[in-house]
Amino acid sequence: MNNLMDQSNKAKTVRTTSNGWMIQRIAKRLNDRMEQRLAVLDLSTQHFPVMMTVLENDGLTQTEIGGKFGMPSYAISRALDHLEAKGALERRQHPTSRRTHTIHATEVGQKLAPQLFEIVRLLNEELVSDLSVQEREMFQKILTKLV
Amino acid sequence: MNNLMDQSNKAKTVRTTSNGWMIQRIAKRLNDRMEQRLAVLDLSTQHFPVMMTVLENDGLTQTEIGGKFGMPSYAISRALDHLEAKGALERRQHPTSRRTHTIHATEVGQKLAPQLFEIVRLLNEELVSDLSVQEREMFQKILTKLV
DNA sequence: TTGCAATTGTTGCAAATGCAACTTATAGAA
DNA sequence: TTCTATAAGTTGCATTTGCAACAATTGCAA
Numbered sequence: 048m049n050n051l052m053d054q055s056n057k058a059k060t061v062r063t064t065s066n067g068w069m070i071q072r073i074a075k076r077l078n079d080r081m082e083q084r085l086a087v088l089d090l091s092t093q094h095f096p097v098m099m100t101v102l103e104n105d106g107l108t109q110t111e112i113g114g115k116f117g118m119p120s121y122a123i124s125r126a127l128d129h130l131e132a133k134g135a136l137e138r139r140q141h142p143t144s145r146r147t148h149t150i151h152a153t154e155v156g157q158k159l160a161p162q163l164f165e166i167v168r169l170l171n172e173e174l175v176s177d178l179s180v181q182e183r184e185m186f187q188k189i190l191t192k193l194v
Numbered sequence: 195m196n197n198l199m200d201q202s203n204k205a206k207t208v209r210t211t212s213n214g215w216m217i218q219r220i221a222k223r224l225n226d227r228m229e230q231r232l233a234v235l236d237l238s239t240q241h242f243p244v245m246m247t248v249l250e251n252d253g254l255t256q257t258e259i260g261g262k263f264g265m266p267s268y269a270i271s272r273a274l275d276h277l278e279a280k281g282a283l284e285r286r287q288h289p290t291s292r293r294t295h296t297i298h299a300t301e302v303g304q305k306l307a308p309q310l311f312e313i314v315r316l317l318n319e320e321l322v323s324d325l326s327v328q329e330r331e332m333f334q335k336i337l338t339k340l341v
Numbered sequence: 342t343t344g345c346a347a348t349t350g351t352t353g354c355a356a357a358t359g360c361a362a363c364t365t366a367t368a369g370a371a
Numbered sequence: 372t373t374c375t376a377t378a379a380g381t382t383g384c385a386t387t388t389g390c391a392a393c394a395a396t397t398g399c400a401a
Contacts, residue, residue: 051252054307058250061311067224067318069337072263074221077214093387103205105198110349116219121389124351146349146396160201164208171214174340182336189333190216192324240357257379268359271381293366293379348397358387367378 077170084166088159089133095163097126098152101136102160106149108141135159224317231313235306236280242310244273245299248283249307253296255288282306 062068081092090098100115101107107115113123127150130136135156141147152160175183209215228239237245247262248254254262260270274297277283282303288294299307322330 051304054304055250055252057311058246058307061246061314062250063338064334065314065318066334066337067228067314067321069334069341070217070221070224070321072341073337074217075264077217081214099205099208103202103209105202108349117222119389120350121352121391125388128351141349144349144397146394148350157198157201160205164204167208167212167214171212174213174217177339178336182332182339185329185332186336187211187213187216189325189329189336190213190220191210192329193321194216194219238357255379266359267380268361268382272358275381288379291367291379293364295380343401345400346398349395351393351395353392354390356387356389358385360383360385362383363381365379365381368376369374370376371372371374 073174077174080170080173081166084170088162090159093122094126094130097123098130098135098156098159099163101150101152101156102163105151108147108149110147112150130156220321224321227317227320228313231317235309237306240269241273241277244270245277245282245303245306246310248297248299248303249310252298255294255296257294259297277303 078092081095085091085095096116096118097112100112104111109120109123109127112118113120118126127136127138131138133155134153137151137153138148139151141149175186178186225239228242232238232242243263243265244259247259251258256267256270256274259265260267265273274283274285278285280302281300284298284300285295286298288296322333325333
């Protein structure tokens with residue numbers, strides 16, 4: 048009986064102090080909000096990092112894109128299918144390798160950029176709205192260390 | 195042309211400074227490791243919070259469990275199906291409401307508790323292993339504020 | 342020069358998930 | 372007392388995702 052009280056207390060301690068659990072909670076909330084805002088642009092959080100990576104580096108291969116943030120090739124392929132279908136990106140034949148594509152933003156894709164940046168800015172602002180300036184600086188420093 | 199350089203630089207800035215993006219990266223890594231460790235116990239990250247909630251509060255209804263951490267009823271139902279099938283939890287008839295269940299940990303479920311606590315402890319330790327004591331304290335304080 | 346292990350990317354299929362419709366039951370307004 | 376809106380929970384179905392098999396291609400060791 049005392050042992051069950053121990054377990055109950057431990058479970059409560061996990062819920063209230065586990066950094067991992069809190070990060071998951073926060074990440075889920077962020078992801079849900081991100082999905083909402085991206086849906087308006089006919090995008091999802093699967094498309095977003097691909098789009099952003101190509102906006103930063105025009106001409107990467109699919110393997111390189113996936114390598115930038117750990118997304119498997121089948122998911123890259125599917126995200127590109129969607130982004131290509133909506134005219135935001137295009138696959139081009141690699142100059143020297145017939146089995147490889149290079150991925151390029153189109154004008155449509157470039158026009159998405161400011162909207163994506165704005166979504167990011169707003170969600171990040173909302174995320175830290177209750178933190179002091181010092182806490183914000185420390186938070187970013189720590190996150191940078193953990194990534 | 196200059197505008198494309200701007201967008202490329204902005205995309206890079208997002209990648210390297212966005213708290214939201216970094217949180218998503220960290221959360222994904224944590225989730226992946228959690229899935230790995232839970233798989234050994236024939237559990238997933240969908241089952242974990244349900245199990246932990248019941249270990250903390252024996253006898254909650256499904257609606258109450260879902261309300262604790264924002265999990266929809268159909269997902270609670272499915273997680274309970276699995277946990278019940280593996281003998282870790284049991285649904286009981288609510289004493290005064292025929293359409294409601296109360297959820298209880300079984301002995302099998304209670305035996306899972308120390309293993310779950312240990313998984314949490316190890317992953318949390320690994321998470322902050324590169325942080326100083328001061329950074330760890332600040333990090334937890336900030337996360338508690340953001341949740 | 343040749344052969345094969347590895348690479349790049351795609352896709353079929355099974356499993357998981359999101360959603361809405363559904364059933365049974367109940368609280369409370371009329 | 373009766374009726375209905377809401378509640379608790381389940382599940383069918385469409386969509387998404389994970390995985391592994393696959394085709395075409397290439398780099399490099401033998």
